[in-house]
Amino acid sequence: MVIRFLLYMFIFSISTYINAQMCFFPGRARDIKSLSFVDSGRLRVWYVLNATKKLSKGDDIHILEIGDNVSKYYSYNVFLMDSLSTYYMINNPNSSCIPHFVKPSDARKYLWSEIYKDLKNNKLIEYAHMPLYISDCKYSEEIPDFRWEICNDTLYIKNKLCQKAICSFRGRQYIAWFCKELNWSNGPWKFGGLPGVILKIYDLNKEYVYECVGIENDKEKISIKSYDYNNYNDIERTDLLKLWNDIFDHYFLMIGGSNKLQCTDKYNPLELE
Numbered sequence: 001m002v003i004r005f006l007l008y009m010f011i012f013s014i015s016t017y018i019n020a021q022m023c024f025f026p027g028r029a030r031d032i033k034s035l036s037f038v039d040s041g042r043l044r045v046w047y048v049l050n051a052t053k054k055l056s057k058g059d060d061i062h063i064l065e066i067g068d069n070v071s072k073y074y075s076y077n078v079f080l081m082d083s084l085s086t087y088y089m090i091n092n093p094n095s096s097c098i099p100h101f102v103k104p105s106d107a108r109k110y111l112w113s114e115i116y117k118d119l120k121n122n123k124l125i126e127y128a129h130m131p132l133y134i135s136d137c138k139y140s141e142e143i144p145d146f147r148w149e150i151c152n153d154t155l156y157i158k159n160k161l162c163q164k165a166i167c168s169f170r171g172r173q174y175i176a177w178f179c180k181e182l183n184w185s186n187g188p189w190k191f192g193g194l195p196g197v198i199l200k201i202y203d204l205n206k207e208y209v210y211e212c213v214g215i216e217n218d219k220e221k222i223s224i225k226s227y228d229y230n231n232y233n234d235i236e237r238t239d240l241l242k243l244w245n246d247i248f249d250h251y252f253l254m255i256g257g258s259n260k261l262q263c264t265d266k267y268n269p270l271e272l273e
Contacts, residue, residue, distance in 0.1 A: 030227055041222055043066040045064040050209050061076040063076050069118070071186050078110055113129065132255070133255040137233050137234075139236060157177060158199065164176070165178060174201055176198045182197040182217070187210075188210040199211070
């Protein structure tokens, strides 16, 4: 039911690509047939980022998949774009391009990265799928130590009892609500390190609010899959932040276009340092 509802929302959120006011052109869609198995697990958690109400068209839906050795965090909207593009090319093998209707109408809101955590070796890798004509990038780091302070406050999220925790991380202060019943030390984006899955987390200014909207915790194992990232260029984490800032400031100039086409939004990254 969760998947069907989110697919319904995504279809209504896409619009003609030409008429959308965009900061950049989304990267080329990837062939989902190239996805390969990397791990299996029993938990998949769905999140919405910065939902205005409950759920509305255009909201960026994220998925956390937790395996035995690896976890993966990614945008369901971007995955659907890849899926629709793959389906279109299968049925239109002579087409030279993907039609505009499979493109997200507000790409700057979406998570254009996949984040993998190597749970056995305490490593995190972010694969950044960059805008068109910008090389895709990747970097690795130790899974961050958030130095949480656990509080006594409790809250129910999706009928799960959660407990409050607070921390400061790379320029922002966060409030998290984690569920001990789901006893995996993980959460959305890079977050984790608590005795349970984080079901809601936000910074004090609520510029970034991640909230769980669905939980799949079935007996049947889920498959965690990965694209082929061999052609992604190595980059330092801080250099990737600078690159995204440049893209928001003058993307069209970077790709040989006019500097008159500028994004009205300022880059506001999760990590401020």
